[in-house]
Amino acid sequence: EVQLVESGGGLMQPGGSLRLSCDASGFTVSSNYMSWVRQAPGKGLEWVSVIYDTGTTYYADSVKGRFTISRDNSKNTLYLQMNSLRGEDTAVYYCARDAHDWNYPTYCRDWGQGTLVTVSS
Amino acid sequence: EIVLTQSPGTLSLSPGERATLSCRASQSVRSSYLAWYQQKPGQAPRLLMYGASTRATGIPDRFSGSGSGTDFSLTISRLEPEDFAVYYCQQYAGSPRTFGQGTKVEMK
Numbered sequence: 106e107v108q109l110v111e112s113g114g115g116l117m118q119p120g121g122s123l124r125l126s127c128d129a130s131g132f133t134v135s136s137n138y139m140s141w142v143r144q145a146p147g148k149g150l151e152w153v154s155v156i157y158d159t160g161t162t163y164y165a166d167s168v169k170g171r172f173t174i175s176r177d178n179s180k181n182t183l184y185l186q187m188n189s190l191r192g193e194d195t196a197v198y199y200c201a202r203d204a205h206d207w208n209y210p211t212y213c214r215d216w217g218q219g220t221l222v223t224v225s226s
Numbered sequence: 227e228i229v230l231t232q233s234p235g236t237l238s239l240s241p242g243e244r245a246t247l248s249c250r251a252s253q254s255v256r257s258s259y260l261a262w263y264q265q266k267p268g269q270a271p272r273l274l275m276y277g278a279s280t281r282a283t284g285i286p287d288r289f290s291g292s293g294s295g296t297d298f299s300l301t302i303s304r305l306e307p308e309d310f311a312v313y314y315c316q317q318y319a320g321s322p323r324t325f326g327q328g329t330k331v332e333m334k
Contacts, residue, residue: 150271152323163321166322206318209318211276212273213271215273216271217270
């Protein structure tokens with residue numbers, strides 16, 4: 106059974122840093138396309154970042170240069186390093202396993218339960 | 227960036243009624259690369275549909291998807307109590323992948 110469990114969220118001051126983790130079971134993270142998707146309170150979904158099985162990474166313009174997606178193959182864990190946090194980064198952050206078509210990520214087939222990041226002074 | 231606009235914002239219906247949700251794209255979505263998700267309060271989204279009309283594993287057949295180009299729809303033929311939720315469409319034809327703003331299906 107596929108399971109994704111996020112952790113690492115919390116209350117941070119603007120300008121601070123935080124690292125989110127997503128522990129995966131039932132599949133191998135390094136063989137899959139994995140994404141982070143966020144949802145601001147009461148708002149819709151926003152794709153944040155993706156890492157391909159090859160290690161190639163992409164980011165939404167809103168987080169480019171501030172967030173870094175990575176994985177630890179030995180731990181089967183996905184990470185999101187978040188630096189220079191802003192109030193608009195306040196959201197529930199979900200990790201998701203993507204389906205892919207050839208070399209392109211498509212839809213999010215499995216989701217974790219999410220972890221809340223609050224950026225406020 | 228492909229912008230997705232969902233309508234209506236809220237749909238007020240009774241159990242047993244038919245629900246039709248719309249998702250319109252700002253430009254053509256090639257190969258019907260469109261998915262639908264269901265989200266209940268306090269829960270993660272759940273994949274319902276991909277390729278515009280293919281149900282994900284375990285999704286009951288009262289859910290159906292259709293459309294192509296810029297106009298897509300999700301239909302729930304007879305609403306069950308567990309279907310009252312927020313529904314999002316997502317396109318994966320263009321980068322970045324984008325979501326619609328959601329349609330809430332609420333009980334009348």
